Amino acid sequence: MDAIDEAIIRCVLRNARATYAQIGKAAGLSAPAAKRRLDRLVATGAIRGFTAVVDPQALAWHTEAFLEVYCTGNPTPAELRQALEDIPEVVEAWTVSGAADAVVHMLARDIPHLEQAVQRVRATAPVGRTESVIVLSRLLIRPGM
Known part of the structure; x- marks a missing residue:
């Protein structure tokens, strides 16, 4: 490069x-x-794809949550990513250290929409259980980080 x-x-x-x-x-x-x-x-894989960045506010998705994801077995990060990538409410996901295997950032229209999306996450093969935290307000946003 x-x-x-x-x-x-x-x-x-x-x-x-x-x-x-x-x-x-x-x-x-x-x-x-x-x-x-x-x-x-x-x-060469340096660029893996091209995408559209959608403003969640334009979709009226105002309900935000973080899920701790606990997997069954020992899925690779690639397997977990593949399980989550077709769930549009999942906007970011990270593997993490500690008890949880991953943390997932989700956006939804409202609580019923969020609940349906969480159920879809839970239904994926590597996910055994989740713990959810709903965001009440954003205190600080640093764009570009």
Whole structure:
């Protein structure tokens, strides 16, 4: 990975829909050269995909919770990620040290919606049980961290 690759990654992080011309301009390359470099970054796994970032407020998802996830067996982080990635209410997940195997950050429309999403998490193969904490208010947010 060199400075050009890093410039390409910064560009697509800012805008995953950037054109090859825009990516090339950001990295000092022609559009065809930017495409080749971007394709290589995807092929090597440095870039795993492109996504849309949805504002939860636009969905009117105002109920927020954290789940401690306790797994059965010994699933790998990749297996746990695969189990959680199709649950749209799961916005972030981490493996952690301590008694829990993972912590999951969830957003939902309301408590019934949250309860349904928690049930879907509990129904995944590696999850044995969860413990939930509902967020009452956000006290501090540091964007970009």
